[in-house]
Amino acid sequence: MADIRHGITVAALALLLPCAAAAGPAGAEGADALQRLVHQDCGSCHGLQLKGGLGPELTTEALQHYDREVLVSVILNGVPDTPMPPWRPLLSQEDAARIADYLLSGEMK
Numbered sequence: 001m002a003d004i005r006h007g008i009t010v011a012a013l014a015l016l017l018p019c020a021a022a023a024g025p026a027g028a029e030g031a032d033a034l035q036r037l038v039h040q041d042c043g044s045c046h047g048l049q050l051k052g053g054l055g056p057e058l059t060t061e062a063l064q065h066y067d068r069e070v071l072v073s074v075i076l077n078g079v080p081d082t083p084m085p086p087w088r089p090l091l092s093q094e095d096a097a098r099i100a101d102y103l104l105s106g107e108m109k
């Protein structure tokens, strides 16, 4: 069962890859591109406004109980046995940290 789910997660990730690659010539490093990635790619599950969908709400209010480091690790490693994929293949540690800061503060730096 876990294997099948893993297969689905990998397939979902493969579908998302072209989107992430198309985020802009500057790559995922530009603040605009990274912000777009959060709303489009994360938003495909968490809602374009991050207010929840298949995945839970990711608003600043909803994530206040999260430690920054835990949030970075959830983004990089995903949540096993759920549709939340690991973003390590697509995002650097630095990008994941910037996304975590963005989610916690509402400001992309």
Ligand code: HEC
Binding pocket: 012, 038, 041, 042, 043, 044, 045, 046, 054, 055, 056, 057, 058, 071, 074, 075, 079, 082, 083, 084, 085, 087, 099
């Ligand atoms: C394929 C769908 C999908 C995509 C794409 C996705 N997520 Fe998730 N995410 C989920 C699901 C489902 C959960 C809930 C997992 C669980 O049951 O604990 C989740 C959980 C989370 C959580 C924990 C939230 C909480 O309240 O515990 C965070 C943080 C998160 N995702 C961030 C992100 C970020 C940032 C991205 C984009 C880089 C992203 N997710 C992309 C499906 C997705």
